[in-house]
Amino acid sequence: MEVRLRDREATRERLLAAARALFAEHGYERVTVRMIAAAAEANIALVGRYFGSKAGLFGEVLAGEPTVRQVLEGDLEGLARRLGEYTAQRMRAEPDSPILRTLERSAGDPEIQALLSERLRTAVVNPLAARLEGDDAMARARMATAVFLGVGSVRRLLGPSDPTPEDVDRLTGLFEACLRGRE
Structure with missing residues (x-):
């Protein structure tokens, strides 16, 4: 069970990193869930499972960034x-x-x-x-x-x-x- 949790967290982090980079480069509206999953080398369904939606993933990216x-x-x-x-x-x-x-x-x-x-x-x-x-x-x-x-x-x-x-x-x-x- 420990390995599975680490894999889940690693996949979640890869999705966040891919989304952060793609959103920064292209903006929210031009990035698709498919693009994020491909960049993270993850199954597209995992975006929904971990974040609920592209907007939910974007919210997580925002929450993880430094502020003023x-x-x-x-x-x-x-x-x-x-x-x-x-x-x-x-x-x-x-x-x-x-x-x-x-x-x-x-x-x-x-x-x-x-x-x-x-x-x-x-x-x-x-x-x-x-x-x-x-x-x-x-x-x-x-x-x-x-x-x-x-x-x-x-x-x-x-x-x-x-x-x-x-x-x-x-x-x-x-x-x-x-x-x-x-x-």
């Missing part, structure tokens, strides 16, 4: 600067993270919009709001999230650019305004 959490951690006084630096890095050509590439290629797919919305809430907006004080913490967290998500959209539409120190300063100022509570 490390940027949110640390002292509150430096948060706007860390967000400015993180966002400036997203101005570059292609995100280093497969999950960011996947999200950028797949955000408009109606089949997974609920998954993406939930992931954005649980990985970014809610943890950021929890760091802020005041009644409007959620609104401020959503505004700051819109700023760094918007940089990815601009990069896709206008092309990449290397951020300058001035860009980091400007973004930091935007985040300071977003995060500041009512006075």
